[in-house]
Amino acid sequence: MKSTSGKLAIEGGHPVRSASWPAWPVWDDSDERVLVEALRSGKWGVGGERVPELECQFAGLHDARFGVACCNGTIALQIALIAAGIEPGDHVITTPYTFMATALSILAVDAIPVFVDVEPGTHNIDPNQIEAALTDRTSAIMPVHIGGRPADMDRINDIARRRGLKVVEDAAQAWLASWNATPVGAIGDAGTFSFQSSKNLTAGEGGMILTNDEDLFQRAWSYHNCGRRLGGAWYDHAYAGMNYRLTELQAALLLNGLARLPEQQARRQAAMAILERDLAGVPGVLMPDRDERVTAHACHILMVRLDQEQFSLDKMRIVQALQAEGIPAHPGYTVPLYKQDFFDWFADRRTPAGGIWNELFPIPFNDYSLPVCERLCASTIWIKQDVLLAGPEQMSDVVDAFVKVLEAAREGRLSG
Secondary structure, three states: OOOOOOOOOHHOOOOOOOOOOOOOOOHHHHHHHHHHHHHHHHOOEEEEEEEHHHHHHHHHOOOOOOEEOOOHHHHHHOOOOOOOOOOOEEEEEOOOOOOOOHHHHHHHOOEEEOOOOOOOOOEOOOHHHHHHOOOOOOEEEEEEEEHHHHHHHHHHHHHHHHHOOOEEEEEOOOOOOOEEEEOOOOOEEEEEEEOOOOOOOOOOOOOEEEEEOOHHHHHHHHHHEEEOOOOOOOOOOOOOOOOOOOOHHHHHHHHHHHHHHHHHHHHHHHHHHHHHHHHHOOEEOOOOOOOOEEEEOOOOEEEEEEOOOOOOOOHHHHHHHHHOOOOEOOOOOOOOOHOOOHHHHHHHOOOOOEEHHHHOOOOHHHHOOHHHHHHHHHHHEEHHHHHHHHOOHHHHHHHHHHHHHHHHHHHOOOOO
16 A cells, blocks of 8 residues: 555645546457448448347346337436336336436336435445335336445335336446346346446446346337337337437447456456455545345446445545545535435426326425435445456556545545
8 A cells, every 4th residue: 555645646746546547338350350240231220230140148147037228318218108008197117216217217107206315335226115105006116226226126026016116227237247246237127228428337328128028028028119019010110119220330439348348347356356455444535335146247337325424525525625635526426316306307397197296296396305315426436347347456546546645534634
């Protein structure tokens, strides 16, 4: 461990690290080759072989029977909800510690997101609070495997089975993650993944829906492909649907990325293990809870909590100090999802049935108060996948920076 004494870099001192971190996305000559092959195939969209191959491979990696590749992860969630039979006015239980797409996909199908609080040691939805939030209009639960750590799918599926609810997993950050040795994505009725630019597997954009339910698969496939039937005529539109297809060029990049993903994930996992061990000994740092049922973490984000009893500073100042030390720490979500302004856009708008959205919300969004989520938004710092990709040997710089900055913060040497 390097010496962490001396002036903070944010105040003119020498940073802990001056070396760069891995650039993302990772690509090489093989990506150029597969793109050129896709170009020369003459099939850039419908009728190519790469999208079906991607669906098959990705589903296989997650022990799912069926996959539907689509244009992005947000649309994947929307399609999964429609295919699962979620109807206008239905309530969908979900978490407030997540990206806006989780709630917006629910609103996009004219259903209502209902938030319950999260577990402090996992950042995932708290199963103990789900049943109290159920209403006679609840039709589904949408857990989010935030950062790549699986939610408690045993408890969630148990509640869903007893109450006759669908489970749609938001696995946007959870490629190759597993719960009790079962890959996420098809533990519930359906699950969705994202291939957006920052993700561990990326083609710039893209999404995937997984399921073991053949009827749900058929509905999802039809909806993403203009309402066509699998094997049906081109101009036979048996169902309502839109064009949300993935291109062959994106599929080519994703197939190539899949070949690299296991080695990259192993490198991230080794790095995360070092940080979980060494940061646990840093005063003022709270690490995620251990759970043997999490048999594989996707390692998209390591979520580190600051002990708020030890620090009076806003976490943004600590993040800025870490960044000045050469560590690209990220503040993550700084407000719960229910405090995002986009809900105001819905509030007084008319619903498709002619009512007002505000009249449908069981709790007005301004009235939510979920204390664990609010504490986590104020105290959590993210270490993201591109830092983890540097591997275990580089993690000492991250630890040294935390030691240096937090020691200064405790001693009052980091100004607010």
